[in-house]
Amino acid sequence: MSRTPEHAAALRSALARTASGADAGELARATEALVARYRSVAPASAPILASRVRVAAYASYRMPATHAALARVLDAVAARGLAPRSLLDLGGGTGAAAWAAAGVFASLESITVLDQVEDALALGRVLVADAPSPALAGATFRRAFAGAWPDLEADLVTVSYVLSELDERQQDTLVSDAMRRGRTVVVAEPGTPDGYARVLRVRAALLAAGWTLLGPCPHEADCPLAPGDWCHFAARLERSAEHRRLKGAELSYEDEKFSWVAAASPGVVAPRQEGATSGRILRHPLKRKGFVEFQACRPDGTAGREVISKKAGERYRRARDAEWGDTLP
Structure with a gap:
């Protein structure tokens, strides 16, 4: 901790x-x-x-x-x-x-x-x-x-x-x-x-x-x-x-x-594995009723809008707690 x-x-x-x-x-x-x-x-x-x-x-x-x-x-x-x-x-x-x-x-x-x-x-x-x-x-x-x-x-x-x-x-x-x-x-x-x-x-x-x-x-x-x-x-x-x-x-x-x-430096951590990395939240999230909207940098090298709705269950609950600078749930 x-x-x-x-x-x-x-x-x-x-x-x-x-x-x-x-x-x-x-x-x-x-x-x-x-x-x-x-x-x-x-x-x-x-x-x-x-x-x-x-x-x-x-x-x-x-x-x-x-x-x-x-x-x-x-x-x-x-x-x-x-x-x-x-x-x-x-x-x-x-x-x-x-x-x-x-x-x-x-x-x-x-x-x-x-x-x-x-x-x-x-x-x-x-x-x-x-x-x-x-x-x-x-x-x-x-x-x-x-x-x-x-x-x-x-x-x-x-x-x-x-x-x-x-x-x-x-x-x-x-x-x-x-x-x-x-x-x-x-x-x-x-x-x-x-x-x-x-x-x-x-x-x-x-x-x-x-x-x-x-x-x-x-x-x-x-x-x-x-x-x-x-x-x-x-x-x-x-x-x-x-x-x-x-x-x-x-x-x-x-x-x-x-x-x-x-x-x-080489050998200190394992190289990134495809699909194992989440995006990074680039701005304050917009938290609305039923969904959370993010601007995020993505593992594929792009950046843009990401929306996580209430239908996503546990991912949505984590999204409600996410802040600017955190990894994208």
Whole structure:
């Protein structure tokens, strides 16, 4: 059973403790600067988390959403039967992916987070001090630079919300580094057209290397979505009082939009068998009296409308519970 809710609550508590010791005005100004930077799609010319206050602002403003997105992604990876014992997070900053992985995979025994910003790593160490799982509480946060990562290997390598800060050559190098070090690689990016374009480049590299896609695609053909459309999903998360204040928000929740791809190196999982894979739900389902309508990506490489009526019995009952991003019943 996923321990994500327990880890999400523990992360919120840890973030609240760290935010309580920071100057509110400095946090607000740093958050505004981060919002402006993350809305830009240009590669970063310098580290974005360039000061302790920016690191604290990032943790309060972005870390809960990143954690929520990665938890949904890794839940889907776990559904393919994977139970990694080791995690390596490249460019992991304050450790959002580490928290997500520890909540999803009870099998984890070791976690290593690599990043170039020591202040981010230092905060990551503070946040996991009272983490609810031994692997997370004992996680290693180590300073390292892209292109010069230490010679480490892991069952699972994550690269989350990092590629947007790099040019295409750097992106390709980072993905190659992840593939050399991991038996399974997960890449997540913001759920925007440019974020999905980066995910498609990663997908192409994974397939070219002979890796097996784990998700979200139910096929290994070209993306069937029409030009102007893009594959993305959403994770709903609760906002703490501090989170709402920093964002100037009134709602007690938000929906984090993300795009992702995951794949396993040859031999880690069995290749897809024809007829054994369901489709992926691409939009919020329309639930009407007597039927549920979906937009779905199908195993045959097409995408479009799927309707499951009450006559389908058990399949219809499962369809009533299905959500955007789930596999199609």
